[in-house]
Amino acid sequence: MTITDTASPTTNNSGPENRWANQARPSTAAGWIRRAAEVSTILAADAVERDNANQPPFAEVQLLKNSGLVTLLGPAGHGGGGETWDTAYRVIREVARGDGSIGQLLGYHYLWAWAARLVATEDQISAVEELYTTNNLLFGGAVNPRDSDLIIVEEGDELVFTGHKSFSTGGRVSDLTVLEGILEGTDTHIFAIVPTEQPAIVFGNDWNNLGQRLTESGSVDIRGVRVDWASAAGFVGKVFQPLVYNTLNVPTIQLVFANFYLGIAQGAIATATEYTREKTRSWPYGGDNKPSAGEEWYLLEGYGELASKLWADEALIDKAGAEISAVLHAPRETLTERRRGEIAVLIAAAKLRIAEDGLEATTKVFELTGARASSNTVGLDIFWRNLRTHTLHDPLPYKKREVGQYVLLNEIPEPSWYT
Known part of the structure; x- marks a missing residue:
């Protein structure tokens, strides 16, 4: 079953054949x-x-x-x-x-x-x-911290957001968009959730990158989006109520990255092994000729090494997921700076490992499938393109430094837009 050309952008109940229409939702x-x-x-x-x-x-x-x-x-x-x-x-x-x-x-x-x-x-x-x-x-979000903040002007009981973001994941396919900006003349940052479909949000429709091509991650102009002060997230009487818990947004999304990196790498291995079993030919000039590719020692060794690395990465990612999930679902007031920092370090380690191992896997699969697998009809390149594109989100050497500072100096990272 495919899903091409089967859904309308204007309805919530049409679209691809809904195989779950008569099924109860999962309960576990x-x-x-x-x-x-x-x-x-x-x-x-x-x-x-x-x-x-x-x-x-x-x-x-x-x-x-x-x-x-x-x-x-x-x-x-x-x-x-x-x-x-x-x-x-x-x-x-x-x-x-x-x-x-x-x-x-x-x-x-x-x-x-x-x-x-x-x-x-x-x-x-x-x-x-x-x-x-x-x-x-x-949900989508126009919260790219590498761009200038949106400027927020206070007009009575309303806040007016204006500015430009070069990246905004979700874009046109989202129903709600998260905005973040700074109140003019202050250092006060404000988050707000607004409907995506409005004249004051104009998407550039310019996302045409090497990979992750269907994420609607292009630019957006915010041209006077109005929000009631009462909708400013976390403000009471126009004053923000801070908690350490507020800073979990970055570790949470960094582990989102690690998980879809792992999924992409696992997809590459699954696609490649299927191809090798069905189409890859053994090498007839090695002096130890095998009747099938499945008996080639270098293919067995190659897949074994890649799978071992991804299994180890999965265990680390699952450990990080269990730890941050526990604090995300705990009372917000109980999170300490130290615990937040320890989890951030663990997530940094998980992300850097799957980024490096995933890039190796999505490249090495070509050696394990053979020259014919480089055909565009096979499409193995999609895994490398997707992983290569998003792993550039923030430099891995900084993740390594965060882990190193914790291990060597017992220092936890300061919360930032990328830590």
């Missing part, structure tokens, strides 16, 4: 991961063709909505899955095995759907979670 973490695997299989069927077409992934987002994955973290009382981040990370990974772009979209959605819990008041959290869960809405 294992059930949700199986549901994600079904989605991944559908996506994998025409991932290369859709990547080449480079069209906004409305159909793919509808698939996520129909499957229930969009509301995985939403409260059960509003029809959501009521699941934990530990499960969400594994779901992201599973979806990314079939399509790295859609794994990224889902991961960013989970982060921004949780943004209210990270910084908002209890009343704001309740309102946001009811809104997106009840209506099955997808």
Whole structure:
């Protein structure tokens, strides 16, 4: 089953054939991961063709909505899955095995759907979670810290956001967009969640990069988006209420990255091994000729080495997922700076390992499949292109330094937009 040309960008109930229409939603973490695997299989069927077409992934987002994955973290009382981040990370990974772009979209959605819990008041959290869960809405975000902040002007009881961002994942396919800016004349940063479909949000439609092509990550102009002061996340009487918990946004998204990196690498290995079993020919000039590729010692050694590295990476990523999930679902007031820093270091280690091992895997698979596998009809390059593109998000040497400072000096990293 493929999903090309099957969904409308204007409805929430049309789209790809909804194989889950008459099925109850999963009630366990294992059930949700199986549901994600079904989605991944559908996506994998025409991932290369859709990547080449480079069209906004409305159909793919509808698939996520129909499957229930969009509301995985939403409260059960509003029809959501009521699941934990530990499960969400594994779901992201599973979806990314079939399509790295859609794994990224889902991961960013989970982060921004949780943004209210990270910084908002209890009343704001309740309102946001009811809104997106009840209506099955997808989040995007225009919060690229490498660009200048959006400027926020106070006009009575309203805040007006204006500015430009060169990256904004989710773009046109999102229903809600998270904005962040600085209040003019102050050093006060403000987050707000706004409807994506409005004249004051203008997307550049200019995302045409090497990989992760279906993430709608191009530029956006914010031209006077108006938000009530009451919707400024975490503000009471126009004063922000700070917690260490507020700073979990970056470790949370960094582990989102690690999980869809792992999913992409796992997808590469799965695709390559299938090709090797079915099409790769043994080498007839080695003096120890084998009747089939499956008996070639260098192929067995190569796949063994790559799989071993990814299994080790998965164990580290799962450990990090369990630890940050525990604090994300604990009372917000209980998180200490030290615990936050320890988790950030663990996530840095997990991310740097899967980035390096994943890039090795997505490159080495060509050596293990053979020259004919370089054909564009096979599409093995999509895994390397996707991983190579997003692993440039922030420099790995800084992650290595964070781990080194912790190990050698017992120092935890200072919270920043990238740590």
